[in-house]
Amino acid sequence: MLKQISTFLLLTLLALSCETTPPSSPDTTPTGNVSLSINVDHSTSLSAASKIVLIEDFANVSCVPCVNSNKIIENLTTETYGHSKLVAIKYPTNFPAPNDPFYLAAKPICDARIGYYNIFFAPTTVIDGIFKPVSTDSLAVIAAIDERLAVNPKFNISVSATLEGDYNINVAIKFDDTTGVNMNDLYIYTVITETDIEFSTPPGSNGETKFYDVTRLMLPSNEGTSVRQLVDLGEISYEFKDALLSSWNLQNINAVVFIQDKNLKEVYQSGSTFD
Numbered sequence: 129m130l131k132q133i134s135t136f137l138l139l140t141l142l143a144l145s146c147e148t149t150p151p152s153s154p155d156t157t158p159t160g161n162v163s164l165s166i167n168v169d170h171s172t173s174l175s176a177a178s179k180i181v182l183i184e185d186f187a188n189v190s191c192v193p194c195v196n197s198n199k200i201i202e203n204l205t206t207e208t209y210g211h212s213k214l215v216a217i218k219y220p221t222n223f224p225a226p227n228d229p230f231y232l233a234a235k236p237i238c239d240a241r242i243g244y245y246n247i248f249f250a251p252t253t254v255i256d257g258i259f260k261p262v263s264t265d266s267l268a269v270i271a272a273i274d275e276r277l278a279v280n281p282k283f284n285i286s287v288s289a290t291l292e293g294d295y296n297i298n299v300a301i302k303f304d305d306t307t308g309v310n311m312n313d314l315y316i317y318t319v320i321t322e323t324d325i326e327f328s329t330p331p332g333s334n335g336e337t338k339f340y341d342v343t344r345l346m347l348p349s350n351e352g353t354s355v356r357q358l359v360d361l362g363e364i365s366y367e368f369k370d371a372l373l374s375s376w377n378l379q380n381i382n383a384v385v386f387i388q389d390k391n392l393k394e395v396y397q398s399g400s401t402f403d
Contacts (some may be wrong), residue, residue, distance in 0.1 A: 158370035160378075161294045162372040164318055164347045167363035169286070169300040177284035177304050181209075181215040181276045182386050182398040185263070185341075186247045189332025190225035197251040197263035202340050204269065211402035213277060214383050216341040217319050221250045227372035229331050234343050237319075240350040245393070259392040282306055285399030287385050295320075295372060297347075297383045298400070301358070311359065313391050319384045322346040322376055344381070345371060355387065 158166035164366060185201055187194040198218075204218050219238045220231035231238050241247075245254055257277045262267035284302040289295060325339045346352075348366045358364055372378065386398040 144154045157374040157375075159374040160372035162297070162320070162345065162347065162368040162371035163294060163366065164297045164299070165363065165365045166299040166301065166318075166358060166369070168358055169302045177281040177302070177397065178212070179277050179279055180212070180283045180398040180400075181214050181220065181270075181273050181286075182256055182384070182395045183214065183273075184241065184257070185216060185218050186221050186242065186245075186250050186252040186254075187218060187301075188223060188225060188250040188334075189228045189230070189330070189336060191221075191250040191332075192334050194251045195262050195334050195336055197253060198340070200264070200266045200269060201253070204266075204273070205341070208270070209273065211400060214273060215398055215400045215402065217321055217343055217384055218339070218341045219245065219343050221329040223250060224297055225332060230339070230342050235343075237343055237346045237350055240346075256395040257388055258395075266272060280305070281397045282309060283387050285385050285387065285397050287383055287399040288385050289400050289401045291378055291381070295378070295381065296364055297401075299358065299385050301355075301387070304387055309396070310389070310391075312356050313389045314355035314396075315390055316355060316358065316387050317352040317384065318347040319343055319386075320347065321382055322380050323382065324380050326375070332361060344373075344376060352388075 155325045183201055185197065187198060201216050205211060205214050219241045220228045220234065221229050221238065221242060222228065252260060253269060254260055255261040255272040259272040261272045282305050284304055286300040287297070289297045299318065301316070321341045322344050323340045325342055330337050338345065347368065354363060382401045384400045386395050388395045
């Protein structure tokens with residue numbers, strides 16, 4: 129009888145475990161280069177800025193609540209608000225299961241953002257760097273987004289990209305009102321994400337097969353670009369060789385750009401290449 133109980137408990141623990149079979153190694157075959165140009169636009173060609181809120185979401189392919197939170201975020205970005213008001217970046221975590229294929233493919237980036245926000249569990253949703261509503265509570269997430277949309281933006285970010293063999297990203301920053309902002313603490317981050325990634329079988333134990341807005345690259349590095357340096361120079365350009373991988377669907381690649389105070393963590397403005 130004791131042996132039967134022990135066997136039952138073992139099977140139950142295995143069923144409830146968030147561990148998953150380790151996936152095959154991510155494809156690291158290079159297929160192209162990436163270039164990034166950032167400049168301060170002093171002209172009046174940029175339209176008046178509208179606030180665009182940034183969602184940074186931390187999830188895992190073996191996290192059961194992440195299924196619900198991912199659906200909430202996808203609906204908010206594509207239906208409720210649209211990308212003209214809301215953009216998302218998904219940073220995969222190594223918990224509860226360490227073998228999330230998206231985490232393994234972008235480990236340095238994910239570790240940097242996990243450490244920056246002190247993320248301890250998945251899902252965790254961060255709104256504009258300062259709010260952490262319960263990820264599975266759509267009303268709480270919406271309330272945080274609405275509060276940030278009511279803030280007058282201090283910057284206007286225009287992002288464009290071309291894909292002709294290489295992926296060329298152009299970012300124009302216009303300063304609208306920087307009163308009270310410590311420019312020395314501001315950094316610009318450019319993140320390349322891939323959306324509509326679909327598996328024939330779930331890569332983790334939560335049953336999900338389709339994923340959106342997954343982090344692929346952060347340019348020029350995890351540290352971003354100093355706004356003060358940009359102001360002093362006027363324009364900064366970077367070229368990254370062998371940055372694009374053959375396993376990515378380049379038609380589903382987008383660039384998300386945001387300006388953040390490194391100390392306060394507040395994201396002042398965002399922009400993207402989403403239509």
